[in-house]
Amino acid sequence: MPCLQAEALQEPMASDRETSNPSSADPPCPSREPSSGEGSVMDQPVVTSAGWFFSPLWSPGAKTHRWRFGSGVKSDKVEVWLDDHATREMEGGSVVGAIPSPQTSRGPSRSPSDPSLLLGHRRDSSPLSSPSLLISSSASTPSLPRPPTNPQTFTPCLLQNPAHPQFSTRDRAGTYSPRSPRSPLSRRSLCCSHSPHSPHSSPRSPRRTGPCGRGGPGWRGEPCSWITEVLAGGSDRTCSVAELCQEALIHAEEVLAAERSSLSLIQQDQAGEKRLVQVAALTAPDSVKEKSYSIHAHLELVKGIMGYVGSTGTPINMTGDVFEQDPRFTPDEDQIPDFRLRSVLCVPVKNIRQEVLGAALVLNKRNSPDGQGSLFSDQDEKVLSSHMVHLGLVLDNIQLCESSRQEAKRSQVLVTLARLLSEEHTSMDNLLSKMAATILPIARAQYCTIFIARPRSKNSFSGLVHMEGEEQGSEFQIYKRGCSLTEVDLTHALQVLGSKETQNVPDANQDPPTGSLVCCPIKNGKTGQIIAVCQLKNKLGVAPSQAKTGRRFNHHDVRLLEDFAVYCGLALQTVQTVQRIEYHRASQDVTQEVLSYHLTAPQEEIKALQEAEIPSAQSLHILDFSFSDIDLSEDSTTQATVRMFLDLNLIQDFNIEYKSLCQWVLSVKRGYRSNVPYHNWNHGLSTAQCMFAMLMATDQLQCNFSRLEVLALMIATLNHDLDHRGVSNSYIKRTHQPLAQLYGTSSLEHHHYDMCLFILNNPGSQILSGLSPEDYRRVLPMIEKAILATDLAIYMERRAEFFELGQSGVSWAKDSHRDLLRSMLMTASDICAITKPWHIQKRIAKLVATEFFAEGDKEREEFNIKPADMMNRDNSTRLPHMQVNYIDGLCHPLYQSLSGMFSSCSPLLDGLMKNRENWMLLAERGDEGGEEE
Structure with missing residues (x-):
């Protein structure tokens, strides 16, 4: 395997500086050491420990027992990351401390020739075990480091290992160049072939090498047909990203006459980590043997190169001579006749914002005059870079268009879900079924299941909603499947219930019908507790070309499901709130039924009052301001109340049924608590009698108050302290009683009015049933204001206004004057x-x-x-x-x-x-x- 690391660099020899011209063909002296008196060649930074050209995007391995490539391929691996800190420190010429790996991890079992492998294999002589790299046993791919601020300051170079001082490079004639690879790092990397003096750059023949034409004889600047076609297609292209990249590689191989090529794009996983994923790869016919471990080793090298280019955005152009000069690389054993790694060219794929989208790589130029592979020239690099620029533009547009389409779908789903939440639903099952039917066609999933968590349980469910979708041509049919918890797989749902984290499983089961799965928790927005779990299963609608790798839920689906989970949480909370309201309403109905029973007088009492002869007002002394009920019996008090309504002619004016009046009076009497010393039925009767006496004695009041106002005043005075507890409003507020929570201010008075309404609406006591709807709507606010006026705090607020009214006189045409007067009459009676x-x-x-x-x-x-x-x-x-x-x-x-x-x-x-x-x-x-x- 080629050594791309220098453990310790020394000052270059003077002869090195003198022979830096590529025309010089004198070989260097391997044994010569640099003189201490020689000055610095240039002020360029020197990399003291460049490490391997393996990016954090791919994980090369290190074999710990063997030296050969063929053996290392089959061995166990220790995954190695070159993180962002290491990249920056290499740029500055520093050494990163080593972190020992606690254990090794075994990689996945794959064919050695599989070009999709992301993990390479190294022998124990590899510099990966040097202190310049971070060694980790983690099996996960690390996140993509941020490229250097100025990529031009980091130009990796092939540097000499001090353990092998005889290492040097050859020129185009096959001799060794006096330019030592141990020279300081120049701005134009040797391995990138940016410099015209690169020792690895053979003389380039300006000739036409492909359909694009690149300056050779007869070239007339014809436009590239592939670029024209790609740019003309724009966002309306019907092919997939993989097919587009495949076309780009086919064209690149044709233009550059490369034996094989590969293109990988950066993808971001659910955790936010970026990694290179190969989307297209081409191999020239009969150029590679099946199951060649040496080829596999080369592939791991170029994958590392692609990872470096993807992380830094810096092109790399290097030759196979580098490998042959490394004593640890044995050409006879690590190279085979069918495939010899001669040259590598790798360029980044960027968008218009100069963000790296991926990397494209070509291997082994095939069109040299002597039939042996030549090197990729600077012109080749420019041509490939130009093509990748246009490819990056198209890919960026495709990604933007796809993101726009996904956002439009997501917005459509969220609007539909919001509309569903605003509607009334008969049951929770009905609401969740409609919501599941909304997300199924957008996510293109076969099943959508919502598992309802059992309250106060962390490992069980109480029910589920299961929906199934099916593609039928251009239509998507949705069915509701009635099933129990025992008929579905709860494995992933229970895991999410316990972990509270979203799971995206590419292959939930090896059985093809099961396919992929994504599972997300549904939380209570207020408490954060998991109240349900939603799950999508079996991604549908995948193109045949993507059936093997694309039948999984992507990050758009995960985000959509997480948004769906938020709305499901709102739906569940809404339904649970409605259920609690219904429960309390039912409980209130039961309470009102019990209260109505106890407030309703026995039929014997009602009949007795109804048939009794009501004494006159004079005999009951209810016309006197000195009236007292001390000498009256219980029956006489109720008869006195009926007499007031009779003498005010309210029964005739409002069509009050006499039996209803008797039952209402008896119910009001029973509504007062008998164990309260003062605020009891006697106080209510005394207040009503005082109002009655003032109305009967004052013609001005009877003439100016409407009949509806008189009725409201009599009802209010008799009911103004209903169900009084014998305590004040301040005590109720200080003790945080339910009355204080219900009403806030004037708690007792509001409660008295509510009790008054309850009795007025109690069957048999509906004395206002004879009123017209308009009169009924008018009289209730009058009764309420009159009862609230008995709160002395309200009286103290309004009495100054009343005193002014007493000085100026009452304007009976003004409702405000009439309302104020009614309030003061209520206080005077109270x-x-x-x-x-x-x-x-x-x-x-x-x-x-x-x-x-x-x-x-x-x-x-x-x-x-x-x-x-x-x-x-x-x-x-x-x-x-x-x-x-x-x-x-x-x-x-x-x-x-x-x-x-x-x-x-x-x-x-x-x-x-x-x-x-x-x-x-x-x-x-x-x-x-x-x-x-």
């Missing part, structure tokens, strides 16, 4: 207990204090905080003081303004002021007010 006769007011004040102190005790116990003064049991002796402050700060301004607007409401202000005097008297005496006066 706190009317402060206006009741003294014995009633003092009793109610103690009930309120009991409820507030209980809440303060909870806050102290649960949060270890000091409650507010009005809820602090330690302030129980200061109740009279707190009542006075309550009257002065909140109640008096409201009733004073209301009395100023409507004189009929002045009894409320009078009762308030009497109670203030009594509370002030108790405060001055220091009495809790526990005794009756």
Whole structure:
């Protein structure tokens, strides 16, 4: 095998500099050592350890026990990488430290003459074991290193090994040239034949050597027919990339008269690593014997050369003389008569952006006058480079067009998937089936399977969706196959479920019907957990010429499947969310059914109220502002409520069924919690009675409020504290109760309104069923605003506006004035207990204090905080003081303004002021007010 490495270079001899002219034919003196007094030849960088010309794109091997090529081919291999760091350090003339290989790896078993082999074989004398290379036992191909910033600064040269000082080169006459290969590295590499003084360059005869014509006699500059045809075809060419490269090699062999040729392109795998993949190779008839290990060794050498050219973008033009001058290369044994490696020319294939797409290589020029192979000239290199420039343009256009087509298909799939997600689907199986049917014809796969992962399990599935596609001429038919988990192969799906990584398997099974497979995890975008696995199997639609190597899923298919997995994840999450919503909705329906049962009064009670004789308003004292339900029985309270609706003529005005009214009143009564000291049914009845009294006593209110507004006010007052829990909004918010999460602000008031709606819609209690749709839509917002107005925080925000309205007067034509007035009437009715006769007011004040102190005790116990003064049991002796402050700060301004607007409401202000005097008297005496006066 040719040695392409110099272990240690010394300063060149003066005679070397003097004989650098190619016309000099004096042979060098092998035993002469360079003089220490001689100066430097030039300021070019000197490579101290150039290493083999094997790129990271291919992995040459090193045999550890034998020396001969024929034996080394059959031996085990130690894979060797020349990485990007080594390339840069060689460029600077430095040595890369060795990394010992922990083990050797056995390469795949192939025919020695197989030109598609990517791994070469070396004997243990190979410089690959020198400290200038990184040795790895990894079986994977390394990633393509970034080419040097200035490729011209790295020009590999054939350098002399110090172990064999007699090594020299021959000129065209067969004698040895005085130019030593140990000379400093020139800008034009010897092996690349860029320099006209290269010792490996024989005299070139300017003659016509092919159909392109290259300056020989009679050449008239005819255009190259192949280039014209290739450029004319553009992106509309129907042949594949392999066929295009094959045509390029056929033309190159014809033009350059080469015995064999090869073209490899750089491809990027799923992991992002780049590697050279041979796409076309030609061998002249009867030029190579089958199963020749020597030929195989040569192929490994040229593959390494192609890898170097592909990684650096630098052409290489070298001759077989180099090999014959290396004592480790035995011509009699490593060369055979049928094939002698005489010359190698390798050029890069680049696109218009000067990015390397691949490398083209030709071997052994065949058209010398004496019948023996000659060398490739500089003109040959220019011709091949010119052809590869045009090939690179076409390949780049093909890649761009293919990328555009793939992106268009991908966009089409994503738009279709997004449309499917926006539609309503009856089941998860139906949605996933439609999504699988979308990707099958684009990916040209036979099967698409989506495995649903079992919750809280890392190695099992709960179900699957299996779709099958079939090519029928120009159409692609899709079928849904009903199958169970036991009928499909779960091997790769389980692996992906565990590893959470995409798998692209070229041959999932040796059985041809199984073919290729790509499998991708489907993740929950929020938690990152694997919720399913999607799998494409058996690539279809592959051309016959690509059946052996092309029936696999490419990186476009992998990317499409990964995008598909994202949408599948969204679909699964959407379906699971809908299922949870349906579950909670069903649970809510059950809860409402139970609540409806408990809120609905027994038929006996309904019938009793329906058949009872309702007392008059005068006998029930519901027209008086001093009304109290203390002396009323339970039945009398419900009868008093019915009387209010009768006297306001609401039953007749809104076609309310009397039985429905009775059931509704009883349901509202049952909606209040009996274990709450103050905010119970009695408080609701008292609030409704105060509103009723104001409406009946004030003609201005009855005349200016619409009948719908009166109905809304009566319903709101009776329901304004439904299901009150005996705590305030601040406590509900501090304890993060569900009510606070549902409503945020005014949590209790919103809940009261929802309970009111629930009872109004409860079968048998639908007192609004007689309203027109328009009236129904209008009355509900009125009821809601009225109930929300009982939140004292809202009252404090709006009362200044109401006081101004009291000074300027109400404009009944303005809805805002009417709405504000309804809100203030609701607050006046809600706190009317402060206006009741003294014995009633003092009793109610103690009930309120009991409820507030209980809440303060909870806050102290649960949060270890000091409650507010009005809820602090330690302030129980200061109740009279707190009542006075309550009257002065909140109640008096409201009733004073209301009395100023409507004189009929002045009894409320009078009762308030009497109670203030009594509370002030108790405060001055220091009495809790526990005794009756």
